[in-house]
Amino acid sequence: MADNNTTQCVLFPDIFRKPAVLQFDQRQGSSDGGALLLKAADRRYGLIGCLAGCLREERQVGKVDHSLRELLAQRVFSIACGYPDANDSARLAGDPIHKMLLDRDPVVGRDLASQPTLSRFENAVGPQQLYRLGEALAASVIQRHAERLRGRVRRVTIDLDPTDDPTHGAQQLSFFNGHYDTWCYLPVMGFVSFNHEAEQYLCAAVLRPGNVTAAVGAVGILRRLIQLTRYFLPGARIRVRLDGGFAHPDVLAFLDAEPGVEYVVAMAKNAVLKRQATPAMRQARQRSRHSGKTEHVYGEAHYAARTWPRERRIILKAEVVRAQGKEPKDNPRLVITNLQESPQWIYERVYCQRGEIENRIKELHELQIDRTSCSDFWANQFRVLLTAAAYVLMQELRLRAAGTGCARAQVWTLREQLLKLGARVLVSVRRVVVHLPASFPFLPVFRTVALRLGAAAG
Numbered sequence: 001m002a003d004n005n006t007t008q009c010v011l012f013p014d015i016f017r018k019p020a021v022l023q024f025d026q027r028q029g030s031s032d033g034g035a036l037l038l039k040a041a042d043r044r045y046g047l048i049g050c051l052a053g054c055l056r057e058e059r060q061v062g063k064v065d066h067s068l069r070e071l072l073a074q075r076v077f078s079i080a081c082g083y084p085d086a087n088d089s090a091r092l093a094g095d096p097i098h099k100m101l102l103d104r105d106p107v108v109g110r111d112l113a114s115q116p117t118l119s120r121f122e123n124a125v126g127p128q129q130l131y132r133l134g135e136a137l138a139a140s141v142i143q144r145h146a147e148r149l150r151g152r153v154r155r156v157t158i159d160l161d162p163t164d165d166p167t168h169g170a171q172q173l174s175f176f177n178g179h180y181d182t183w184c185y186l187p188v189m190g191f192v193s194f195n196h197e198a199e200q201y202l203c204a205a206v207l208r209p210g211n212v213t214a215a216v217g218a219v220g221i222l223r224r225l226i227q228l229t230r231y232f233l234p235g236a237r238i239r240v241r242l243d244g245g246f247a248h249p250d251v252l253a254f255l256d257a258e259p260g261v262e263y264v265v266a267m268a269k270n271a272v273l274k275r276q277a278t279p280a281m282r283q284a285r286q287r288s289r290h291s292g293k294t295e296h297v298y299g300e301a302h303y304a305a306r307t308w309p310r311e312r313r314i315i316l317k318a319e320v321v322r323a324q325g326k327e328p329k330d331n332p333r334l335v336i337t338n339l340q341e342s343p344q345w346i347y348e349r350v351y352c353q354r355g356e357i358e359n360r361i362k363e364l365h366e367l368q369i370d371r372t373s374c375s376d377f378w379a380n381q382f383r384v385l386l387t388a389a390a391y392v393l394m395q396e397l398r399l400r401a402a403g404t405g406c407a408r409a410q411v412w413t414l415r416e417q418l419l420k421l422g423a424r425v426l427v428s429v430r431r432v433v434v435h436l437p438a439s440f441p442f443l444p445v446f447r448t449v450a451l452r453l454g455a456a457a458g
Contacts (some may be wrong), residue, residue: 008023008024009021009022009023009024009025009059010022022037023222023435026359026424028096028106028107028424028425028426029096029422029423029424029425030095030096030097030098030422030423030425031420031421031422031423031438032081032095032420032421032423033097033421033423033434034419034420034423034424034434034446035077035080035081035098035101035419036097036100036101036420036434037397037418037446037449037450037453038077038080038081038101038393038397038419039077039100039101040450040453040454040455041393041397041400041453042073042393042397042398043453043454043455044453045140045144045392045393045396046072046140047068047137047140047389047392047393048069048072048389049352050136050137050139050140051067051072051133051137051140051261051322051385051389052069052072052073053136053191054129054132054133054135054136055068055072055125055129055133055199056129058124061307065110065113065117066113066117066313066348067268068121070102070113071113071118071121072386073101073102074089074098074102074112074113074118075118075121075122075386076102076386076390076393077098077102077390078098079367079368079386079387079390079418080094080367080390080393080394080415080419080428081098081392081415081419082415082420084367084368084371084387085371085373086113086115086118086119086122087115089113089114089118090114090115091113091114092112093111093112093114093152094111094112094424095112096425097423097425098112099111099112099351100425100432105427106237106427106432107425107427108427113211121268122374122379122382122383123374123376123377123379123412125378125382126378127293130381130382130385133382134204134205134206134224134385135224135383135387137203137205137232137385137389137392138190138203138204138205138224138225138228139228140230141192141201141202141203141392142156142192142203142228142232142233143232144396145192145194145201146232147235148399149194149195151235152231153195153233153236154195154236154237155192155195155196155236155237155238155239156192156194156229156233156236156239157192157193157194157200157236157237157239157240157241158190158191158192158222158225158226158229158238158240158241159190159191159192159193159200159240159241159242159354159357160187160188160189160190160191160204160218160221160222160240160242160246161188161243161354161357161358161361162186162188162189162208162214162245162352163188163189163208163361163364163365164177164180164182164185164186164367164383165184165186165187165210165370165372166180166183166184166370167183167184167185167186167210167372168183168373169375170375171185171372171373171374171375171380172375172376172377172380173185173209173210173377173406174209174210175209175210175211176211177210177211177212181264183210184210185208185209185210185288185372185380186208186209186210186211186212186214187205187206187207187208187286187369187384188204188205188206188214188217188218188221189202189204189205189357189360189361189364190202190203190204190205190206190221190225191203191357191360192225192229196357197398198408199399200356200357200360200397201392201395202360202364202388202391202392202395203225204221204224204225204286204388205364205369205382205384205385205387206221206381206384207372207377207381207384207390209377213245213248213251214243214245214246214336215245215246215247215248215251218242218246218248218251218256219250219251222240222251222254222255223254226238226258227390229301234258236360237260237262237344238258238260238261238262238264238315239261239262239263239264239350240255240261240263240264241263241264241265241350241351241353241354242261242263242265242266243265243266243354244263244265244266244268245267247265247266247267247268247336249305249308251265252265252308252312252334255338256338262337262338262339263336263337263338264315264335264336264337264339264346264350264351264374265333265335265336265337266336266338266351267314267334267335268334268335268336268422269334270305270413272303273301273303273314273316273332273334274332276301276314276316277299277301277316277318277332277334278289279299280297280298280299280316280318281297281318281320281330281332283297283318284296284297284318284319284320285320285328285330287320288320288322288328292322293321294319294321294322295319295320295323296317296318296319296320297314297317297318297319298315298316298317298318298342298343298344299316299318299343300313300314300315300316301313301314301316309443311339311340312336312337313336313338313339314334314335314336314337315334315336315337315343315346315347315351316332316337316341316343317332317333317334317336317347318330318332319331319332319333323346333347335347335351336389341437360409363391363394363410363411363412364387364388364391366410366411366412367391367394367411368387369384369387369388369391369392370383371383384437391411394411394414394415395411397414397418398411398414399412400448400449400452400453401445401448401449403448404444404445404448404449405442405445406418406442406445406449417442417445417446418442418446418449419448421436421437421440422436422437423435423436
């Protein structure tokens with residue numbers, strides 16, 4: 001049944017009034033008809049071209065069938081459509097829509113690159129090129145939104161957050177991590193948000209060995225993002241939000257040394273700060289006993305750890321948590337900051353907003369950013385950046401869907417509703433016609449996004 005000259009079919013003889021025959025013989029069909037939106041998004045963004053410019057061609061010219069830009073684009077578009085592995089290329093090689101995404105004729109154009117070609121491509125990118133790729137990704141994202149907002153940005157917020165990437169093999173620099181209780185990598189993701197917008201845009205994705213602490217590499221990532229922000233948005237205030245794993249003396253010293261940078265960094269509890277939080281905890285317990293509900297009280301202190309050169313302001317959140325059928329539980333929280341506003345405002349209006357990052361990281365895992373199955377560490381870092389680029393394009397689709405039912409949709413919903421669309425491609429001398437279902441239930445959203453990406457109403 002694998003022979004291309006044999007019509008593949010499935011027969012359901014008894015579930016309908018008449019026998020139903022399903023024939024897989026649509027030679028010019030694709031199940032990713034909506035992926036043309038990704039091409040339109042990249043055309044406006046220029047992301048793939050920017051990333052491809054960071055790669056160095058070292059292959060023999062006479063033996064090259066696929067340019068580095070085509071290989072990069074093939075992987076990014078495939079990942080966005082739900083094909084995270086190079087192995088998937090065998091099933092997509094002749095897909096007319098994926099050919100169009102690479103500017104090839106959908107019918108007679110050359111097939112896409114094979115799995116061996118893509119694997120060689122992934123393993124040929126070295127650390128210097130990867131550094132340039134990471135820098136280009138961050139610059140593209142910040143520049144894109146600086147242009148989108150036309151420079152009217154009062155504040156840029158930078159968030160970093162680590163995540164676990166379990167490994168299942170002999171991957172280089174995979175180590176056992178006691179916190180996650182597994183062998184893994186520990187990548188860190190960087191996001192930027194603008195003014196009071198809810199969306200946090202991915203701008204950095206750095207793979208790290210599985211045995212590092214959260215703060216490893218944070219200063220370098222923050223320095224790069226702050227420099228790029230100042231370059232593209234010179235008048236904007238910069239705010240950095242980090243969780244407790246980043247409360248390292250080197251990170252705090254860097255943030256203090258950066259002029260005009262605001263920061264809120266969570267901090268682990270210790271005996272000294274527990275004693276300073278005692279009055280607030282006592283008050284929170286009294287309130288919780290009277291109300292029978294979870295209660296919290298805010299306070300502040302000035303504290304210097306032994307490794308700090310000076311005192312810093314600490315926000316104290318004394319909280320007593322009550323859950324049905326359980327004993328009340330003390331839950332003190334601490335945040336280091338150089339902001340001058342009230343403790344409650346800093347904690348609730350600034351620090352708590354970083355919790356939305358968990359949804360962004362969940363989306364990245366849905367795109368399978370953890371498909372780091374290459375044996376070489378740098379090849380896995382390249383895979384992480386390819387997935388990050390695919391996610392950036394998906395975020396662009398979500399941005400263009402503002403005001404529709406997909407305005408806050410998760411990326412897998414965007415994929416199912418906008419990209420996974422049966423299509424038939426016909427080519428004539430003058431044009432390419434992509435036939436899509438007339439009964440497509442998400443046509444209004446698709447049409448809105450397409451028009452906002454430069455399509456003309458027909």
